[in-house]
Amino acid sequence: MNPVPDIFRILPEVILTLTGVVVMLADASLAPGCARRPLGWVAAFGTIFALWASLWQLSLPVGTGFYGTVETSPFTVFFHVLICGIVLVALLLSLDTLPENSHHQGEYYALIVFGAVGMCLLTGAVELLLVFIALEISSIATYVLAGYRKESGRGPEAAIKYFLLGSFATAFLLYGIALIFGATGTTEIYEIARLVPVEQHQTLVLASLALMLVGILFKVSAAPFHVWTLDVYEGAPSPVVALMSTAPKAAAFALLLRVVYEMFPTLRSTWAPLLWVVAVLSMTVGNLAALRQENVKRMLAYSSIAHAGYLLAAFAGLGSIGIAAASFYTAAYAAMNVGIFAVITVAGGYDEERRTIQDFRGLIHRSPVLGGLLIFFLISLIGIPFTGGFFGKFYSFTSAVEGGAVWLAIIGLLNSGLAAAYYLRLALAATQRGEEEKAKPRPQAGIAVGAALMLAVAATLVLGIVPSDVLHAASAGAHVLAAPPAQPQILGKITPPPAR
Amino acid sequence: MNPSITSLLQQAVPLQAYLLLSAVLFTLGVIGFLVKRNLITVFMSIELMLNAVNLSFVTFAHQWHAVKGQIFVFFVMMVAAAEAAVGLAIIIAVFRARATLAVDRIDLMKL
Numbered sequence: 001m002n003p004v005p006d007i008f009r010i011l012p013e014v015i016l017t018l019t020g021v022v023v024m025l026a027d028a029s030l031a032p033g034c035a036r037r038p039l040g041w042v043a044a045f046g047t048i049f050a051l052w053a054s055l056w057q058l059s060l061p062v063g064t065g066f067y068g069t070v071e072t073s074p075f076t077v078f079f080h081v082l083i084c085g086i087v088l089v090a091l092l093l094s095l096d097t098l099p100e101n102s103h104h105q106g107e108y109y110a111l112i113v114f115g116a117v118g119m120c121l122l123t124g125a126v127e128l129l130l131v132f133i134a135l136e137i138s139s140i141a142t143y144v145l146a147g148y149r150k151e152s153g154r155g156p157e158a159a160i161k162y163f164l165l166g167s168f169a170t171a172f173l174l175y176g177i178a179l180i181f182g183a184t185g186t187t188e189i190y191e192i193a194r195l196v197p198v199e200q201h202q203t204l205v206l207a208s209l210a211l212m213l214v215g216i217l218f219k220v221s222a223a224p225f226h227v228w229t230l231d232v233y234e235g236a237p238s239p240v241v242a243l244m245s246t247a248p249k250a251a252a253f254a255l256l257l258r259v260v261y262e263m264f265p266t267l268r269s270t271w272a273p274l275l276w277v278v279a280v281l282s283m284t285v286g287n288l289a290a291l292r293q294e295n296v297k298r299m300l301a302y303s304s305i306a307h308a309g310y311l312l313a314a315f316a317g318l319g320s321i322g323i324a325a326a327s328f329y330t331a332a333y334a335a336m337n338v339g340i341f342a343v344i345t346v347a348g349g350y351d352e353e354r355r356t357i358q359d360f361r362g363l364i365h366r367s368p369v370l371g372g373l374l375i376f377f378l379i380s381l382i383g384i385p386f387t388g389g390f391f392g393k394f395y396s397f398t399s400a401v402e403g404g405a406v407w408l409a410i411i412g413l414l415n416s417g418l419a420a421a422y423y424l425r426l427a428l429a430a431t432q433r434g435e436e437e438k439a440k441p442r443p444q445a446g447i448a449v450g451a452a453l454m455l456a457v458a459a460t461l462v463l464g465i466v467p468s469d470v471l472h473a474a475s476a477g478a479h480v481l482a483a484p485p486a487q488p489q490i491l492g493k494i495t496p497p498p499a500r
Numbered sequence: 501m502n503p504s505i506t507s508l509l510q511q512a513v514p515l516q517a518y519l520l521l522s523a524v525l526f527t528l529g530v531i532g533f534l535v536k537r538n539l540i541t542v543f544m545s546i547e548l549m550l551n552a553v554n555l556s557f558v559t560f561a562h563q564w565h566a567v568k569g570q571i572f573v574f575f576v577m578m579v580a581a582a583e584a585a586v587g588l589a590i591i592i593a594v595f596r597a598r599a600t601l602a603v604d605r606i607d608l609m610k611l
Contacts, residue, residue, distance in 0.1 A: 136579045144589075178556040181572070185566055187568060
């Protein structure tokens with residue numbers, strides 16, 4: 001039997017849940033006029049504690065808890081740390097940028113933390129029921145956050161679009177789960193992996209794979225399932241976009257890795273070409289459309305679609321190489337994307353007084369630090385060496401080449417060149433001297449925002465200068481995931497064969 | 501249910517029929533989602549899709565004699581209820597801000 005108490009397997013989630021409940025209850029019991037900002041600090045400290053708990057989980061033996069539903073392994077710890085880090089930065093960012101008088105600030109912090117619970121759980125789930133519930137916990141929290149500015153008209157519009165398309169995608173994923181349950185009689189990922197090769201109803205299995213891929217690719221906003229991304233990113237508050245363009249996507253990519261590499265490794269000949277096509281489409285559509293955008297947030301939304309494409313290129317890699325490359329890219333993408341949205345939040349204002357590329361003219365003269373950071377993150381997004389973006393792309397395309405998808409790597413490289421055009425346009429605008437800019441007030445930034453930016457910069461630099469440690473962590477996780485599913489006993493699971 | 505009625509039902513209606521019905525309902529939900537022009541109807545289409553999936557789960561649970569499928573259905577219903585609460589709240593927020601529920605007129609942000 002499993003010597004580790006089950007509760008340790010979900011310790012970070014427990015800590016996050018308790019933090020969220022405390023924040024929510026404290027918000028409800030505080031007097032209406034009372035400042036809610038300390039609640040944000042409570043949420044941030046809870047997240048730090050959860051991050052520490054995830055790291056502590058590394059000392060546990062790899063295995064599952066709660067009747068084989070939740071796994072702790074270097075893979076889950078990698079994504080837990082990543083997600084907690086993103087959530088921490090998003091919380092710090094919100095602490096200083098949310099207007100003092102904004103409504104329901106306590107709920108806002110609680111929702112971010114509850115969303116983090118779902119995302120963390122999603123990366124550790126090895127039972128499809130838990131996958132579904134975790135996905136919904138994270139999604140429902142982010143639907144509400146997307147519409148946080150409900151008085152502006154754009155907020156509810158973003159929320160409803162996100163909600164409808166997100167639920168639509170979930171229904172597809174759920175149908176896929178139902179079909180794989182019908183084909184194998186179980187919803188445990190390891191069991192399914194064991195049963196799929198000997199399954200007679202291959203049509204059901206293939207239909208299930210297709211439906212699940214549709215559902216997950218919607219969540220990671222890969223083309224052709226990307227249409228919701230633009231409006232949602234434009235309408236949601238910038239700190240929320242910093243969170244939801246990275247953390248739920250990291251969780252969804254972890255799920256995708258689990259589904260294709262752990263659940264359906266034998267169907268590689270089916271899913272690899274599909275993901276090839278989706279990767280090329282995402283890169284090309286994202287980059288071509290971003291070229292024409294004037295609105296900075298929409299441009300970055302298209303850029304995030306393109307980055308989903310670069311990330312999917314890593315899936316062409318075989319086994320642990322592909323998984324490690326994809327995990328690394330997720331981390332690199334998260335660091336630089338959170339960073340750039342943090343800069344956009346501070347420079348553009350919470351109510352987005354500055355939206356278009358022209359509005360960012362002369363940023364470096366108004367605020368050298370912010371302008372410099374904007375250019376730094378843009379350089380990382382382009383993928384210039386000594387930044388996380390470079391090694392992310394490097395590993396991703398190397399993995400694709402090693403997996404035999406040379407053309408995918410070539411298309412990816414061409415696309416990276418194309419992408420430089422619109423990133424540089426924003427960078428150039430920031431360095432040009434605007435005439436009327438002197439009149440506009442300098443962007444204000446407090447301690448929390450400073451800490452958030454520092455974290456993002458440090459992460460991007462570490463990933464770009466000394467990537468080996470993170471790559472080691474990613475590979476350690478990848479080896480767990482790519483282990484042959486033929487010996488489920490290794491993972492401490494004793495399950496009777498399903499009744500036929 | 502009376503065991504004799506259950507067996508009679510099984511003879512009269514094969515399991516494939518339930519699966520087919522589930523697939524048809526799911527497809528209708530997808531079509532409704534794509535063509536309907538009112539937010540409430542679009543939302544109802546999603547609920548139809550979820551319930552179609554539930555029907556599949558129950559059928560497969562019966563086929564495998566696995567109670568897991570039925571448990572799954574309970575969780576889906578529970579999550580659908582939570583989703584409905586959030587979804588309807590968002591729809592109300594949209595209506596307050598725009599005074600319309602027509603999908604075509606919720607277009608402050610252009611594609």
